[in-house]
Amino acid sequence: MPTTVPAAPDAAVPAPAPAARRRWIALAVLLTASFMDLVDATIVNIAVPSIQRDLGAGFSAVQWVTAGYALAFALGLITGGRLGDIYGRKKLFLLGMGGFTLASALCGVAAGPGMLIGARVLQGAMAALMVPQVLAIIHVSFPAGERGKVFGMFGAVVGLGAVCGPLIGALLTEGDLLGLEWRPIFLINLPVGIAGILLGRRFLTESRAPRALRVDLVGTALATVGLLMLLYPLTQGRESGWPWWGFVSMAASPLVLAFFVRYERIKARRDGSPLVELSLFRVRTFAAGAGVQLTFGVVSGLFFLVWTLHMQLGLGWGPLHAGLTGVPFSLACSAAAGMSVQKLVPRFGRAVLQAGALTMLCGALLYLWEAGHYGTALESWQMAPAMLLMGAGMGLIVAPITDAAISEVPAEHSGSASGIFNTTGQLGMALGLGLSSVAFFGVVGGTGEAHGAAAAALAPSFVDATTHALWWISGGLVLIFGLLFLLPRRAPAAAAVPAVPGDQDAPERTDREAAQAEEHRPALVS
Template sequence: MTETGTLRTPVRSPSAAPVLSGLGLFTVLLGAALPLIDFFIVNVALPTIGRDLNASEAVLELVVAGYGVAYAVLLVLGGRLGDLFGRRQFFLGGMAAFGLTSLACGLAPSAWTLVAARVAQGAASAAMLPQVLATIQAATDGPRRAKAMGLYGATAGLSMVAGQILGGLLVAADIAGTGWRAVFLVNVPVVILGLILATRAVPETRSQHPEPIDTPGTVLLAVSLLALLAPLTEGRAAGWPLWTWLSLALFPLAAAAFYFVERREDRQGRTPLVPPSLFALTSLRRGLIMIVPFSIGFSGFMFVIAVALQRGAGLGPVPAGLALAPMAAVFFVVSLCGPRLIARYGTRIVTAGGLIQAVGVGLIALAAWRSWPDLGVWQLLPGAAVAGAGQALQLPVLIRIILSEVPSARAGVGSGVMATTQQSALAVGVATLGTLFLSLAASDGMRDALVTTLLVQLAGVALTTALSLRLPRTIS
């Protein structure tokens, strides 16, 4: 009561901002690792899957492509839905769905059932992954955000390499007679642990001004990505039928329609699925341009080296996977130094990373030329280690640059745009460099095909390095 005896209306203090604890950060990073591991984990398992399910090469490519396309197409929508309904809620739902679809993959009785389960698994990943970056953006700030973003980048890069290594180990281990099925079934206990931790440690965040779903934009983005990725991933195995060329011709038309619809929504004060005004952020625009050639080269290399080592060099799934262990180990160690290096040298470390990666790729190409077909972990070790160090100086920093200026209210949208760009580029890398390698292998032999493909990747590394010179020197 006041001195005059009248009641004063209680004043509510604003609710405390959500804080992401150390355990919460570990949990969301676990959620970030799962989808990326599963994009690459099947590379060394494909020969075994083909034999067990009597699957053709075209169907096996769908096992990879079905996951990647569904994942890429739905990522931005997943980010928007998290903004709208709550990121923790969508993270939990996406993780639970990922566990169920992983179980369906592991129990698939036929190749086409596996393809369908992989598509569903990609959709579940698209619901889960955007919430990771959005939660980090919304529930951390200052040095804690910089550290969290650095750890996210390290997790992303390490997951892509570790997925291939883990796939080889699980196939060879043949746990309880499961063979290749273990690469999917292993997700189930991990998901159960993640769900328990998430209910305890991940705070709920959402946009303060949520907007309704942009249905026309969602449809047009899906059409654009499908028109590009479907023919690129299936064209070679299917013999490049008419539909692949019609689909590729449709892509620029659908992409242009998507851009004009989104620009109209943005100008009318609504929030489109991908706001064109977001690209006014210099850091986001330049970072996205750089992450495309980086991701194309990264995923293309991972696919090509798995095929070359197993089909050409005659290695089993374990040595084929372990051949990349030096890359994973060095990537992890160097990426942990990233925050301190960027505090001291700024984004110049991205340029240095590109130069170091170029040396590493060159050493791998030289080893392939001189040692073929006796190509294994020892021959690849120098080049893989150097390339891993260069990649670790680029990917975590690029992710941090892309999202550095995105406001918290648009964290889900920004995260979805970044993840969609990266995932689409990963799918394009497998399709383009994989197609180049397999086509050359049929005519010129495995060694020449591998060396040529590595030189093409080297050109992509040079492009990324040149583009890094235009990055802002410091990151907020």
């Protein structure tokens, strides 16, 4: 808390203590890092057609540019948090920010699709080291009386990142700075990252958890292998003619993931530090909420890629035109998210989330009809009503879903539940991007390497592919609506939360878990 310095005879304004100033400068560094991650997660979609043209990238490469980041980020989130608990959050934050900045530079100078994909995977992995430290450092740096204000600022940055990402990407791509086309969307991170590292070294305070859980490297490796065995053939299979090895790999993926589950149970009994706390899934509301989050991630990942490609490759719009068309979606999402948490959910409970799923479904069906009816003549103003519906529906879901899903989780596990829940959403996005091979690119045909007149000739097929993918998206929203019935009508009081059966020996909550428990309280768009 700020303190008052005794004033000189001619001084009338008290000065804040140096420690208080350090805290707020440190907060600015942390919020900047969060903004960088949020923007980089959304900025790439709008630049995908430019990347395709410049690098000669095929459809599968485009999928990996976006899915590689999401998958690496998801798989590293929990491990990144634990490394911060063990070795120091400031140290891991600076390491992650340095790696993120380096990876951004590699993305910006990528000479081909392979190098760009590798740099994006590295960028996601570094984000997984950096991002988990943010809320934990805030928690240990600010007294309880100031955290409400701090989390409010954090929420504002999250909302700003969601709105600004596509617009920044559109402006940088359309501006073609120095003839670099899409590359400035990554290179802009260099000065920001370097400044963040320098300020972070000076103003961040080091902290560790008193009882940190161990790192589960074997569990992480098993989860990575199991998911790659599903995602790689799903993404590459169409361009390779769906070879037999792809089907074998996808069929074997559940077996590897089942072995992962068995190993996690053994790990929990042995030292109480599994990658995933499986006992949480015995809580019905958490299991249902994780199902909603996974499906919602699939729907979101598929929709945002399809929407961008429809506007630019199907309708022939430029990046800025496409980015501005997304403004109604972003504004509706932000407004609905704020209203749902502050006014609607306390009064109507679960029904608000179900209304969100139905509103999104109406928007998807309206978009589907418009795409089929107007074809390549569809205009921005005609698309706006569908975007308003989809944005408002998404806002009604994403803001309160975490609170609803972990409402019956014991307080000592709220941090673990929050970490798993966030990871589930990122995995869903990676799966949705992989699924676009079947739901979208399979209808377009070809490999995506055609340009100029040949690419223009494919425009009607992009419209057909969009309508096909929107049926998949609509089906996912129907599934989400059904899963929401498994959540409680109202979130129970924290004091009434029962213990998880058979989990009496779980470790006590660490500083990180306390910080992550705070994370879902602002109920922000992730």
